[in-house]
Amino acid sequence: xxxxxxxxxxxxxxxxxxxxxxxxxxxxxxxxxxxx
Amino acid sequence: xxxxxxxxxxxxxxxxxxxxxxxxxxxxxxxxxxxxxxxxxxxxxxxxxxxxxxxxxxxxxxxxxxxxxxxxxxxxxxxxxxxxxxxxxxxxxxxxxxxxxxxxxxxxxxxxxxxxxxxxxxxxxxxxxxxxx
Numbered sequence: 001x002x003x004x005x006x007x008x009x010x011x012x013x014x015x016x017x018x019x020x021x022x023x024x025x026x027x028x029x030x031x032x033x034x035x036x
Numbered sequence: 037x038x039x040x041x042x043x044x045x046x047x048x049x050x051x052x053x054x055x056x057x058x059x060x061x062x063x064x065x066x067x068x069x070x071x072x073x074x075x076x077x078x079x080x081x082x083x084x085x086x087x088x089x090x091x092x093x094x095x096x097x098x099x100x101x102x103x104x105x106x107x108x109x110x111x112x113x114x115x116x117x118x119x120x121x122x123x124x125x126x127x128x129x130x131x132x133x134x135x136x137x138x139x140x141x142x143x144x145x146x147x148x149x150x151x152x153x154x155x156x157x158x159x160x161x162x163x164x165x166x167x168x169x
Contacts, residue, residue: 003091004141008057008083011066016081018088021053022137026144026168028047028161030040031094031132032058033152035068 038072043158048077052136052165055079059086059127086130093148095131136164144168 004019021027040047040054047054054077058065062082069080083089089096134156136145145164147156 001087001091002141003088003137006083006088006091008081008088009062009065011062011069011080011082013062016079018055019141021055021079022139022141024139025051025053026136026138026165027053027055028165029092029135029137030054030056030155030161031089031092031134031149032056033130033132033149034128035058035060035064 040078040158040161041072041074043162044075044078046162047165050162050165051169053077053079055081057088058082059084059089059130086127089130092133092135093146094133095148095150096127096129134161136161136168138168 006018007015008018010016044054056078060082061084065080065082074080131149131151132155133149134147135143137143144167149155
């Protein structure tokens with residue numbers, strides 16, 4: 001699977017396809033260790 | 037990475053989208069996002085499966101978390117500067133990092149964290165974004 005095709009969740013538990021973040025513009029993805 | 041918040045507008049002005057991805061449940065992400073106070077331009081997301089971390093090349097390690105002298109030094113410096121870590125919500129052994137991805141999917145910047153407190157500075161991320169735009 002490609003990173004772009006992965007489905008994650010937003011804060012309302014809605015599906016978000018990662019690739020949509022950089023479809024039209026560059027994206028910065030920051031990966032947290034954890035919340036807190 | 038809460039230090040991104042005061043500079044969020046700079047990322048938007050540079051023509052990029054910022055997404056912060058954690059690995060807890062959506063309710064954890066929502067609580068954390070409200071606590072940090074990110075503007076609407078920043079997407080706060082979560083991946084409980086941690087597949088995104090694996091695909092992005094991030095590390096998961098007990099040793100990097102617990103037996104890491106560099107992390108202890110960073111924790112001490114952060115403490116001196118007033119940072120206090122809250123209760124852990126998510127996978128405690130997962131390490132973080134960052135990517136900058138161009139339209140089309142090319143990764144032009146990758147930072148793989150090697151322990152607690154090891155993360156790219158916002159200025160480095162902003163510079164990488166400007167190069168990718």
